[in-house]
Amino acid sequence: xxxxxxxxxxxxxxxxxxxxxxxxxxxxxxxxxxxxxxxxxxxxxxxxxxxxxxxxxxxxxxxxxxxxxxxxxxxxxxxxxxxxxxxxxxxxxxxxxxxxxxxxxxxxxxxxxxxxxxxxxxxxxxxxxxxxxxxxxxxxxxxxxxxxxxxxxxxxxxxxxxxxxxxxxxxxxxxxxxxxxxxxxxxxxxxxxxxxxxxxxxxxxxxxxxxxxxxxxxxxxxxxxxxxxxxxxxxxxxxxxxxxxxxxxxxxxxxxxxxxxxxxxxxxxxxxxxxxxxxxxxxxxxxxxxxxxxxxxxxxxxxxxxxxxxxxxxxxxxxxxxxxxxxxxxxxxxxxxxxxxxxxxxxxxxxxxxxxxxxxxxxxxxxxxxxxxxxxxxxxxxxxxxxxxxxxxxxxxxxxxxxxxxxxxxxxxxxxxxxxxxxxxxxxxxxxxxxxxxxxxxxxxxxxxxxxxxxxxxxxxxxxxxxx
Amino acid sequence: xxxxxxxxxxxxxxxxxxxxxxxxxxxxxxxxxxxxxxxxxxxxxxxxxxxxxxxxxxxxxxxxxxxxxxxxxxxxxxxxxxxxxxxxxxxxxxxxxxxxxxxxxxxxxxxxxxxxxxxxxxxxxxxxxxxxxxxxxxxxxxxxxxxxxxxxxxxxxxxxxxxxxxxxxxxxxxxxxxxxxxxxxxxxxxxxxxxxxxxxxxxxxxxxxxxxxxxxxxxxxxxxxxxxxxxxxxxxxxxxxxxxxxxxxxxxxxxxxxxxxxxxxxxxxxxxxxxxxxxxxxxxxxxxxxxxxxxxxxxxxxxxxxxxxxxxxxx
Numbered sequence: 001x002x003x004x005x006x007x008x009x010x011x012x013x014x015x016x017x018x019x020x021x022x023x024x025x026x027x028x029x030x031x032x033x034x035x036x037x038x039x040x041x042x043x044x045x046x047x048x049x050x051x052x053x054x055x056x057x058x059x060x061x062x063x064x065x066x067x068x069x070x071x072x073x074x075x076x077x078x079x080x081x082x083x084x085x086x087x088x089x090x091x092x093x094x095x096x097x098x099x100x101x102x103x104x105x106x107x108x109x110x111x112x113x114x115x116x117x118x119x120x121x122x123x124x125x126x127x128x129x130x131x132x133x134x135x136x137x138x139x140x141x142x143x144x145x146x147x148x149x150x151x152x153x154x155x156x157x158x159x160x161x162x163x164x165x166x167x168x169x170x171x172x173x174x175x176x177x178x179x180x181x182x183x184x185x186x187x188x189x190x191x192x193x194x195x196x197x198x199x200x201x202x203x204x205x206x207x208x209x210x211x212x213x214x215x216x217x218x219x220x221x222x223x224x225x226x227x228x229x230x231x232x233x234x235x236x237x238x239x240x241x242x243x244x245x246x247x248x249x250x251x252x253x254x255x256x257x258x259x260x261x262x263x264x265x266x267x268x269x270x271x272x273x274x275x276x277x278x279x280x281x282x283x284x285x286x287x288x289x290x291x292x293x294x295x296x297x298x299x300x301x302x303x304x305x306x307x308x309x310x311x312x313x314x315x316x317x318x319x320x321x322x323x324x325x326x327x328x329x330x331x332x333x334x335x336x337x338x339x340x341x342x343x344x345x346x347x348x349x350x351x352x353x354x355x356x357x358x359x360x361x362x363x364x365x366x367x368x369x370x371x372x373x374x375x376x377x378x379x380x381x382x383x384x385x386x387x388x389x390x391x392x393x394x395x396x397x398x399x400x401x402x403x404x405x406x407x408x409x410x411x412x413x414x415x416x417x418x419x420x421x422x423x424x425x426x427x428x429x430x431x432x433x434x435x436x437x438x439x440x441x442x443x444x445x446x447x448x449x450x451x452x453x454x455x456x457x458x459x460x461x462x463x464x465x466x467x468x
Numbered sequence: 469x470x471x472x473x474x475x476x477x478x479x480x481x482x483x484x485x486x487x488x489x490x491x492x493x494x495x496x497x498x499x500x501x502x503x504x505x506x507x508x509x510x511x512x513x514x515x516x517x518x519x520x521x522x523x524x525x526x527x528x529x530x531x532x533x534x535x536x537x538x539x540x541x542x543x544x545x546x547x548x549x550x551x552x553x554x555x556x557x558x559x560x561x562x563x564x565x566x567x568x569x570x571x572x573x574x575x576x577x578x579x580x581x582x583x584x585x586x587x588x589x590x591x592x593x594x595x596x597x598x599x600x601x602x603x604x605x606x607x608x609x610x611x612x613x614x615x616x617x618x619x620x621x622x623x624x625x626x627x628x629x630x631x632x633x634x635x636x637x638x639x640x641x642x643x644x645x646x647x648x649x650x651x652x653x654x655x656x657x658x659x660x661x662x663x664x665x666x667x668x669x670x671x672x673x674x675x676x677x678x679x680x681x682x683x684x685x686x687x688x689x690x691x692x693x694x695x696x697x698x699x700x701x702x703x704x705x706x707x708x709x710x711x712x713x714x715x716x717x718x719x720x721x722x723x724x725x726x727x728x729x730x731x732x733x734x735x736x737x738x739x740x741x742x743x744x745x746x747x748x749x750x751x752x753x754x755x756x757x758x759x760x761x762x763x764x765x766x767x768x769x770x771x772x773x774x775x776x777x778x779x780x781x782x783x
Contacts, residue, residue, distance in 0.1 A: 457589070
């Protein structure tokens, strides 16, 4: 049977839940549709010529039925546990206005001008302070300011990955990194995590197997704290061993740490960067860990501001790559962040977020206990934004999402999105941070209902008289 | 003319529908019509009444749009609309009903069996699966009866895959079908009523060719971007003629009006043609198959929209 192509554009999964209609139409008004839109579109036969022009790597950049479905999670009546969002309603409006006014009044020309590619010195100094809060000492000269943490992943791939090069990642891995890895045609080898993160024995076996095939990964990608989407944290012992293994085998590590400061219980663990730096004992700089940080979760994702700390030769390439990508990250938001870090109790705001998100996490864990019962298991994160729940193997959560949206108006991210190889089909990612407690309870209740129905139905499908 | 373009809705094909609707709206404006765009939801009847259109152009795919519900409503409030009426929409949207009608009329359609959830829950249908597997053979295809997109279509390679495939299909519809898998070439024949006489005409055939010839991953064949479309399909003249004849037969059998798209398989081993299903409202995006087929027949997008508009009955 022939299926419709849904068009060639990749639409980002950008759930904007509960945005009032009034705000949406206001936003539309700003982006008034230009009158030229009415021109004739290319006819079908004319589209073929683009096919021949597209780079080979775009073949890995695919739209999918799942992406189409994710667009439905934006309907206002849907309780979406699918987003990757922090709760920005907690930021005081008057403070935002005050900081913006300060930037506007004191730094008009600078804010409106291009900035240095590597970042403005004032914000780099702020980043050094934020890293200190993670017990990680870095030199401002080793920092590059980026347009969100996502740009670090892109620049690192741009710098290190030729088509077919191996990246070792956790399984599941950050769904947002998957399109980046695909775009650079990386061969991603994923290592299944347990409750302590990536098992280092399994990593070593994988590295041995790769080596036997004459291959060496370009880097190991890990989110050690409250992993997205897995919700697990790498233990101290494994962190130690990971940096040792990387050092023995001369491998780079990309340490993605967006949520490190959002810990709701337990003792903070050292970053891989700081562990390696102290092991190396060379004045505190790691020469094999590329550290990725971001203001998205501790302040605001709308600012689009992140950073990398990297060994000098890598940093230079990242900088050149960034020149080609966007010349510099927005000086307006850099000055905003610098002003915020300079005059505000930013750790106090993080504490507010911790208290809020801790309650929401607890609410979701209670709701899961009540509504998911014995047929599922889920992670109990000590921080971060996400819980990873796994259902019986016969349930495909992509299909489950269709039913959940259709009959219960509730959404989550199907587990397949976090794997490059089709695994993860019976798992789902649930965001607890960006959703009100009553919606968490209601949302989990609705998903639980659909799961119960599917489990019951599967029982009848396998009742064929002579055993399943 | 004042035309209300109905698009969006809350089906799983909402995104495609929004793109179809936007294309149609642009074309209508280029053609000099006044347009009102309605994203279909609970206010549909009120919005259509308030707009007082001369005709409604239905660009909805999947639930509500293709299953006859919107057509029924528009009929009830006396607003003419494009495309098929409620009865044809119901016959097309329910793949099981369409296949029964085709089988009864002697139109070749792959062998199938269909069940709803109740048959499994209350009638012990699972006990019949062995017999069905034997008669259909493996691999077999499991589909939701009413889902228009690729979602929920699964291939079972052995008995152990069947319950999971059924469960997946049941996620999209309360009724599913198990169908014999026809290995071969995917063909789509779009049908368009001619100007003046209103006689339906089969447009050039589109073939969907998987980009990677070697893969044995059935699901991937339906993934967007893994397929290229060839139009007109390179077929022997008698095969092409037969495919178009079958499409026109099915179009008439199901009672379609204005336009529709009939999907067929050309079986590799036997050389036989098999009709799978009919879409009462196929996509209207620039890469959709109906516009591609029309384009190959020298009918550009604006003319296609114009002809469909004209074929809508007047008040």
